[in-house]
Amino acid sequence: MQLLPVICLVLSGLLARPLWADPVRIAVASNFTLPMKQLVADYEKTTGNKVSMSFGSSGKFYAQIMNGAPFQVFFSADQAKPQALERANMIVPNSRFTYAIGALALWSAQPGFIDTQLYTLRQGNFRKIALANPKLAPYGAAAAEVLAKLNLVDATRAKWVQGENIAQTYQFVSTGNAELGFVALSQIMSHGNVDRGSSWVVPAELYQPIKQDAVLLNNGAHSPGAQALLAFIRSEQARSVIESYGYQTP
C-alpha cells in the first residue's frame, strides 16, 4: 500500500540517472571554492550530472594525486603543480589549460581601515598582517611581491602571520586576529561587489599574473562526466560566473 509510491520513486530515480552515474570527483584549490560551488550548482542543474568537490591546498592535492587519489579533474591554484603532474605523465596529454587568472586584494574586516592611499599599511598602524605562505601558495608569493614593490617587506616582516593556504589567511583576517591581510579577491567578492570591511584591489602591474591551471587526470581519461565538466568550465556561461568573482579569464 505504502510500498507502491516508494517503488515508483526508486524506479523513477533509477531511470532518471544519467549515463555516467558516478559523480565526477574534482580537487579544487581553496581560493576557487566559492566560484566552483556556484559553477557546479549551475552545471548540475543544466546537465543532471553529479560532481563531488574536495577543497584544499594545491600542494596537498599534488601529493595525493601522485599517490593514487581518485580525483578525475584537478583545479590548481598555480601552473607549477599541473605542469609537474604533466611531466610525471599523470594527466591526459594536452588537457592542461588556464581556467582563471587570480586577483589579489588587501582586505580588512573593519570598514574604513584600508584607504586608497594605503596610509595604514605604509605607516604600520597595525599589529598583524596576514598573507598566505609565499613558499607554498601563489597568492602568498604575489603578496610578498607586492610588499617588495612597495618597499614594505622589511618594515612589515615582523608583523607577518602566514596562512597555510589562502582560506586560512582569509580566516585570520575575518576573525580580526590580523587587522588586515592579502586575500584572493574572489573570497571577498560576490556578484561583482565587495560587501564587507574595507579593501584595496591590488593593481595587476604589482605582481605576476596568478594563472591557475586545470588538468584532466588519468583517472578521468574515460569519464564522459569529467570531460563534460571541463567543457562547461570553458563555456561563455561559466566564464561570466568566474569573472563575477573577480578573476580574469584567458
Place this chain on the structure above:
Amino acid sequence: MSFSEADLAALWLTLRLASSVTFVLLLLGTPIAWWLARTNSWWKGPVASVVALPLVLPPTVLGFYLLMLMGPQGVIGQFTQSLGLGTLPFTFWGLVVASVLYSMPFVVQPIQNAIEALGNRPLEVAATLRAGPWDRFFSIVLPLARPGFITAAVLGFAHTVGEFGVVLMIGGNIPGETRVVSVQIYDHVEALDYGQAHTLSLLMIAFSFLVLLGLYGLQRKQASPMGKEH
C-alpha cells in the same frame, strides 16, 4: 641527515613549547587530579568530562574556537587586551595556552589514577601522626604516586611535540615563534620538498618510539615492587 637552519629553529621552538607546557600542566593538572581522585562531589563527572574533551574533539574544533575566543572580539581576547597583553593568537604564549588545554587529559589522568591507587589509608595514618596537608602531599603522595607523575610529564611533553591541528589554526606559521616541527614538516610536504620532510619525519618517529619505549620500560620496572604490596 642534515637539518636546515629553519628546521633547527623549529626543533628548538618545539622543545621550548613542550617544556613550558609540561611545567604548566604539572602545576595545574596536579590539583585537578587530586580533587578528581578524592572528591565525591556531584561535579566530579562533569569536570572529568571537560578535562577529557580534547581526547575526542577534533583539534580543528579546539583551534577554531580558541581563534574566536582569543581574538580581539572574543571573551579571552578582550580580557587579555584589558590587561595590556594584546591578543594571544600568533604568539608563543598563545600556543602554550592552547597546548595546555589540548594535553590536559594526558597529564591529569595518570596522576589521578596514581592517587586513586594510593587509597585513603596512607593519608589517614599520616594525619594521625599530625602531618599537615602540604606535608602529607610532599612526603606521602608525591613519592608514592611518582610513577603517575612521571608518566604524566612524559605524555604531556610528547603529546605537545606531536600537536598539529590546533597550532595550525592559531599559530600563523611565524619562524621561531609558532612554527613548530609538525608545521615545518607540513610546509616541506606542501612545497614538495619531500627530502627535507623525510629527515624531520624520521626524527619524529625515532623520538616518539624512544619516548614510548622508555615509558613502558619504566612502568614494567614500577610494576614489580607495587605488585608485592597488594
